[in-house]
Amino acid sequence: MDGFDFLPNEPIKAPQRDVFCEGDPRSSMGHPRVYLTIGPAGWVDCPYCARHFILMVAETCAGVRVGGAV
Ligand SMILES: [Zn+2]
DSSP, X not given: OTTOOXXXXXXXXXXXXXXXXXXXXXXXXXXXXXEEEOOTTSEEEOTTTOOEEEEOSOBOTTSOBOSOOO
């Protein structure tokens, strides 16, 4: 566990709604890559490893990104 700072239950902040997960690449507990889309709720869970993705980009109710990032 030297320098192993991965926290399975820590939410992953995604910059866009389309994300993918393939488990933890640093362990043998990975899984086939699965693509997920963060829904209106602003989060989605990976069905394989239950990792929690949250959308970190602020959007208006019209779905337009604000802030001008990227
Ligand atoms: Zn996963």
